[in-house]
Amino acid sequence: MTNSDKLTLNSGVNKDVNVQCPRCVGSTAHKTLANATMSGGDGQMDWHTDYQILQCNGCKSISFRSESSNSEDFDHYIDTYGNDELVYRITEKLYPPRIYGYSGLGEDRWLLPDSLRRIYDETSSALTTDQPVLTGIGVRAILETLCKDKAADGGNLFKQIDDLVSKGILTPARASVLHQIRTLGNLSAHEVAPHTPAQLSLAMTVVDHLLEEVYILPAKTQRLFSGLKPTANPRP
Structure with missing residues (x-):
């Protein structure tokens, strides 16, 4: 931080920001619990970054967001009157990282075997941090x-x-669906082929449903219904 830089604290408290929630599927309104705004310049370029602690108004989960821009990163467009206008590009970063439309298994992943949970966590992290080749390889590894x-x-x-x-x-x-996912993983592993975020999100969603059916639902059923005694079918 230089003498020309400026720090402003909590200027945006209680304001709502629409971002992808780490637990909800889709964009939701988040309340700003605290924020710190840094701005400055060197005479040639001005910059601005806002750091925010957010809470989802739905599930109440806490996450972190930064929003940054500078005077050298902008787009031109012509308004309805023919005037040349500038729109500054905004770079958004979220932590924990996430991808729109995908929420993962959440805490249920702890019901997976250790080896499976480890590769699942690594693959989910690759997906949400925009590493498409590693995500495809990870799906196959799962x-x-x-x-x-x-x-x-x-x-x-x-x-x-x-x-x-x-x-x-x-x-x-x-099995037919998994063979398609297997092919996606083969292309990533052997041809270093990156797939689109939509393809990889769908592949991970398929994997999530598979792991729920094979591990998570049986474990929950055993835990919740283990004390129930089977009863004979009633006679007609």
């Missing part, structure tokens, strides 16, 4: 780890996924 945990037979992932169908762990329809 499938491989699941197959290993369930002792799937077969010399490659294709055969192992099909073997999970014969074991009753997957339905044929689910």
Whole structure:
């Protein structure tokens, strides 16, 4: 911080900001709990950064946001009167990092086996920090780890996924979808092919549903209903 820089504290407290929530799916209104605004310049370029602590008005989760701009980063556009106008570009950063439309398994991921949770966390982090090649490789690694945990037979992932169908762990329809996800992972691993955020978000959503069916829902059912005794079907 130089002598020309300026710090302003809590000028935006209680103001609402619409951002992607780390827990809710989609953009939600967040209240600004505290903020610190830094601004300055050197005679050639002016800059401005606002650091905010936010709370989602829905789920009440806390997160961090920064919004920065400078006088050298702008776009031109012509208004309705033919005048040349400048619009300064704003760079937004969110922590924890997140991607619009994807919320992940949240705390339910602790119901996964340790090895699976570790690769799941790494892949989720790659997705939300815009690392498409690593995300694609991670999606394939999740499938491989699941197959290993369930002792799937077969010399490659294709055969192992099909073997999970014969074991009753997957339905044929689910296996068909996973084969598409497997192909996505192959392209990332062998051809270093980056996929779009929409493709990767959907792939991770498919993986989330798979892990819920295979691990999370059975674990929750066992915990919540373990004391219930089965009853005979009533006679007609």
